[in-house]
Amino acid sequence: xxxxxxxxxQAVGSVLDFDFKQENVxxxxxxxxxxFVGPLRTKGQIENLGDRIYQxxxxxxxxxKALCSRCLSATPIxxxxxxxxxxxxxxxxxxxxxxxxxxxxxxDLYPKILEEIVLNWPSQILCSSDCRGLCPNCxxxxxxxxxxxxxxxxxxRFAVLKQLLKSD
Ligand SMILES: [Zn+2]
Ligand SMILES: [Zn+2]
Numbered sequence: 001x002x003x004x005x006x007x008x009x010q011a012v013g014s015v016l017d018f019d020f021k022q023e024n025v026x027x028x029x030x031x032x033x034x035x036f037v038g039p040l041r042t043k044g045q046i047e048n049l050g051d052r053i054y055q056x057x058x059x060x061x062x063x064x065k066a067l068c069s070r071c072l073s074a075t076p077i078x079x080x081x082x083x084x085x086x087x088x089x090x091x092x093x094x095x096x097x098x099x100x101x102x103x104x105x106x107x108d109l110y111p112k113i114l115e116e117i118v119l120n121w122p123s124q125i126l127c128s129s130d131c132r133g134l135c136p137n138c139x140x141x142x143x144x145x146x147x148x149x150x151x152x153x154x155x156x157r158f159a160v161l162k163q164l165l166k167s168d
Contacts, residue, residue, distance in 0.1 A: 001109040003046055005054065009105065012050040018058070019043040020109070025062070027114060033125075035065040035074055042113055049086075053099065056085045056109065062117055069124045070133035071141050077125055083116045085109075 001020045008016050025037040044058015061080045068075045086099045087107055100112065132142035137149040 001042060001113060003056075003107045003109065004105060005046075005107065006105045008046065008048050008054065012048050015045050015047045017043075017045045018109075025114070025117075027117070033067040033069075034121075035067065037062060037064040037117070039063055040113070040117075042109065044083075046107070052088050052090050054087045054107070056083075056087065056107075058083060060113060060116060060120075066125045068127040068131055070131045071127060071143055072134065073127050073141065073143075075125055075127040077122065079117065079120055079122075081116075081120045083113075085112055 001022070003016065003018060005016075008014050020040075020042045022040045023038050025040050027034060027037050039062070041061040042058060044056060046054055046056045049055050059080070059082050061078070063076065063078050065074050065076055067073070087102050088099045089102055089104070127143075134140065135142055135145075135147050135149060138147050140147040
């Protein structure tokens with residue numbers, strides 16, 4: 001995911017398009033809930049804004065497999081979001097915070113793209129919107145198993161209903 005800026009640096013306002021695709025992505029996180037990430041597609045453009053500042057804007061599309069937050073089964077997810085980054089090859093003394101420094105005529109987008117993926121990772125992943133999760137007693141997957149302890153764990157809403165019926 002390297003951008004060569006030799007021609008872009010020639011003129012303020014010039015633009016360079018890019019479209020990268022990567023099959024396997026090493027997210028390098030200590031997260032057991034993320035099984036696999038890839039393919040990853042990053043497309044967009046970089047523009048010479050002047051003052052040796054270069055702005056990257058684009059879109060990230062990524063497929064992944066992660067564990068369902070309720071039942072822990074492997075669940076395919078796809079993320080699709082836009083991003084914007086600013087790079088500069090002069091170290092500014094004022095230290096403008098959101099400008100990423102680089103050296104030479106090349107920018108490697110990859111490390112920042114990985115950060116963007118982590119930032120946009122969903123906080124909850126569900127295999128289906130009505131996933132029943134795991135039995136709190138025996139740990140069985142309630143989507144696929146009717147465990148013996150099912151009758152002991154009456155839904156609180158049904159318990160209320162039962163009370164109402166009894167009071168009659
Ligand atoms: Zn689930
Ligand atoms: Zn059970």
